Amino acid sequence: MEPITPAELERAVAVTRSVEEAFTATVVGQRGLLRSLLITVMARGHLLMESVPGLAKTLSASTLARAVDASFSRIQCTPDLLPSDILGTQVFDPATTSFETRLGPVHAHFVLLDEINRSSAKTQSAMLEAMQERQTTIGGHTHLLPHPFLVLATQNPIDEEGTYVLPQAQMDRFLLKEVLDYPTPLEETEMLGRIADGTLSAPSGGPVASLDDVVFLQDVTSRVHVAESVRRYIVELVNVTRNPGAFLASETARYVEHGASPRASIAFLQTARAAAVLAGRDHVLPEDVVGLRHAVLRHRLLLTFEASAARVSPDAVVDAVFAAVPTP
Template identity: 45%
Template structure:
């Protein structure tokens, strides 16, 4: 399999939204890396549209859940139903048993719902009572959230954030892009959205994943990845300001994520091995939701992206 085989998926998503190339790349990298994606942005920026377009372009079941404060864990997991004719309980699966799950406005749900989603994302299974049920081989969560400053939103637990492979930030379009959005809306009004001729089969997707995981990553770059993640835990060794700005660094899961995503980035670029620039291109999306900055950093207007950008200039490339 080659990146050309994934081009119809990219083209279908790009036909539904204007711009947002980094967002599309993040979705494809997570798809190839068997990971979950957290998408943050203000309402109306086509986050949901893009996720639905990805689901249309890939073979599998798709389900959307609108997260609300009154959502219950059983609304995700499913529940045991008593069958009078059999005299026993029968499990009725919930939305988590679909291949691609859109968790819309995920940061509006209570903690119990987040814990149910956490098990599915972390263990690829769900537990109901005393029984555990495996999820499909293709299981991907794409969760959208509005910025936490919005009314009725809550910070996701750090343990759950760590289970998202990447976090994409969707920004406002440029003036030229917004003009194209108006043109696209006029063209599509009253007509059903175009669907891909043939969705990417799960068998082909799994072959692509094997190709990605087999891509060569030099042992020296293993050291570079670990140095980057270690630097988030001991930033003062590199710069006094970085030490003032960061409370908690990233876990070893971040190192694994960087290696996996860098391979996917290199594969998408058509390269036969991972280079330092592949690592640097994926690090911001992997670390932006895993770092906890200090109140001092927030007061100075320092974002996690600014912290990571500074870090990338200080950690030596082998």
């Protein structure tokens, strides 16, 4: 790989700063979500968001798409949603006595899957296949998805009626999982002010970057240097999740039923590179890995029923894992 030049790094930082300013001009708070969105885009991954309703998940996704001049589609998942409703289907045209292919809403640069756990297992599988292969097959013909392609899926943790929980193997395909919290009183006051003056209902300004800029950011991110010591650090961390009894205290180790797969190591590598670019660096520091520990691992650790009964969160177990491995 060619090293990143100072000019390329300067351009990457300028693009990300412009997108951040456009985002914060519309969305109040959610700085953690903004960082996760940028890292996911730069690392060519997909993002899973979990929160109660009304915390600006849809607004955040559409604002980011508008900022980089990307096509955006929103799919509201319901139990009766079919794979063809997402991927597309063939429709018979009587005028030509032939079938015409109509592509579904997944054929967009940024796709928001609202409440993905409300769709059936078959529909979830079809969507996740599109995420992995970045293509769809309709009537025996393959259709490539746009590039760049990003899926933002949401889950509502407080309403379980009519839901189909994502299997662990499918959760693993999301690069990051971001858990959103309520805004602070100050942020909520500012939000009301923006509603009163019409800022939220009629966001101003057009794109501040282009899809070419997004592709450029992805290329720069893939060339960020990762030292051998940092790669070993990542592998050691993931190995602790697979062998908790050998590294963690017994009261914590018993909460882990299954550790993280190699996708976790790959996710740490990719996201740490993106975090380095956001910080204006051409190399990864251990702090980049530490700062992403919850978003990378919280959905990849399968905890026991005992952990659920004791109200032990995945984030607490992740913190214990990192505490067990010395930082290089």
